Amino acid sequence: MADHKGSPETRQRILQAALDAFMHHGYHSTTMDDIAAQSGTSKGTLYWYFDSKEDLLESAVRALFEDAFGAEALSALDAYDLAADKLRALAQSMVAFIREADGVFNLLLEFWASSSEREQAADLWMDLLVQYKDLVTRIIEEGIASADAGASIIHIHVRDPETGEPVSDTDLFRRVASGIAAETDAIVQPTTGGAATMTVEERAGVVPAIAPEMASCNMGSMNFGLYQIIDAVEEFEYDWETDYLEGSRDRIFANTFADIETLLEMFAANGTKPELECYDVGHLYTAKHFLDRGLLEPPIHVQFVMGIHGGIGADEEQLDHLVRTAERLFGDDYSFSVIGAGRMEFPLGLQGVSMGGHIRVGLEDNLYVRKGELAESNAELVAKAVDLVAEVTGREIATPAETREFLGLKGHSAVGF
Numbered sequence: 001m002a003d004h005k006g007s008p009e010t011r012q013r014i015l016q017a018a019l020d021a022f023m024h025h026g027y028h029s030t031t032m033d034d035i036a037a038q039s040g041t042s043k044g045t046l047y048w049y050f051d052s053k054e055d056l057l058e059s060a061v062r063a064l065f066e067d068a069f070g071a072e073a074l075s076a077l078d079a080y081d082l083a084a085d086k087l088r089a090l091a092q093s094m095v096a097f098i099r100e101a102d103g104v105f106n107l108l109l110e111f112w113a114s115s116s117e118r119e120q121a122a123d124l125w126m127d128l129l130v131q132y133k134d135l136v137t138r139i140i141e142e143g144i145a146s147a148d149a150g151a152s153i154i155h156i157h158v159r160d161p162e163t164g165e166p167v168s169d170t171d172l173f174r175r176v177a178s179g180i181a182a183e184t185d186a187i188v189q190p191t192t193g194g195a196a197t198m199t200v201e202e203r204a205g206v207v208p209a210i211a212p213e214m215a216s217c218n219m220g221s222m223n224f225g226l227y228q229i230i231d232a233v234e235e236f237e238y239d240w241e242t243d244y245l246e247g248s249r250d251r252i253f254a255n256t257f258a259d260i261e262t263l264l265e266m267f268a269a270n271g272t273k274p275e276l277e278c279y280d281v282g283h284l285y286t287a288k289h290f291l292d293r294g295l296l297e298p299p300i301h302v303q304f305v306m307g308i309h310g311g312i313g314a315d316e317e318q319l320d321h322l323v324r325t326a327e328r329l330f331g332d333d334y335s336f337s338v339i340g341a342g343r344m345e346f347p348l349g350l351q352g353v354s355m356g357g358h359i360r361v362g363l364e365d366n367l368y369v370r371k372g373e374l375a376e377s378n379a380e381l382v383a384k385a386v387d388l389v390a391e392v393t394g395r396e397i398a399t400p401a402e403t404r405e406f407l408g409l410k411g412h413s414a415v416g417f
Helices: 008-025 032-039 043-049 053-069 071-079 083-100 104-115 119-149 170-183 200-204 206-210 227-232 240-250 257-269 281-292 316-330 342-354 378-393 400-407
Strands: 153-156 187-190 214-218 273-278 300-306 334-340 368-370
Touching (some): 008 032, 008 043, 008 053, 032 043, 119 378, 170 206, 187 400, 200 206, 200 257, 206 257, 214 257, 257 273, 257 281, 273 281, 281 300, 281 316, 316 334, 334 342, 342 378, 368 378
Parallel strands (some): 187 214, 273 300, 300 334
């Protein structure tokens, strides 16, 4: 590539003229005379700044990638907190860029074709692809950080990147799951709980779509009150949030026996182990019912979800009651972990670990790393849990491999992502 000093404005004008010509007329149909005429320069000036038409093509393609993934474009991703939302926004911006800029797609195809003939073009193409891969990897690393902090299971939900609203987009689930799995050995566990506004078919679609090793499975219908949050927040970011929260005052989170049957059959067909979400004592008896019918295979894994408005309270006596009931119903054929909503996340989680169970932490359940201090990430909560478990209980954190063996999971090689 030419490395002559000259006017940056002239170089940019030539490059823009070349881009316009290549996109509207095609690379092979465009001549250097056409570019000179369109840029208002002489042909000699073109060769002062660029060695050849091929050099112009490579510079034009590099400029396109800078427009799509440059600092200005990437700064727009800062508006999204979750890695999944950033990936979705990035993909949407790529599609919009190609649609809005007429001729971009054809130009990229021509450049790709030329890369098979010219080593320099092939090297540039690979360099640009690596840059894009590195960008996506950096975003996904936000989800991977929790695994690095010690989590062996990563529970995931997905949201609309524009509105933040919970969604059941299986393509988005697949991208997030595969991105995390590419960089860590942690077990990716999607939700089938989704949101109370979704149908069971919408919530369950992720299981046949990506056949995960494990997924959550709610064990009963319940009131799931979130409306009280409205009084605690001065201003919401999205228009839908107030209506969604207020709607929970008169909304049942439906998980009927028929719904659970449908889910468990789907889990079995895809080799996915259900994590049985039990929000109250009665949900344990529902799990026992399905175990007796053969729709669940022992040993089962139960998640005690405590402190949801409409479910069992978040206090140590209630956790004692849940564990005693589960031991009476399932004997040695079960294991458990504990979710304590809000400020009870760490106290109840540690109590559960001390009783032989396991702990789940994350921003879905609690926003604070300590009193008055908002957590910066899921990973920060995981790191705190790891330290507290070692200090308070003396137990070590299980690796993903140990967790797979303990739960009897099929392994990552058998998933669909």
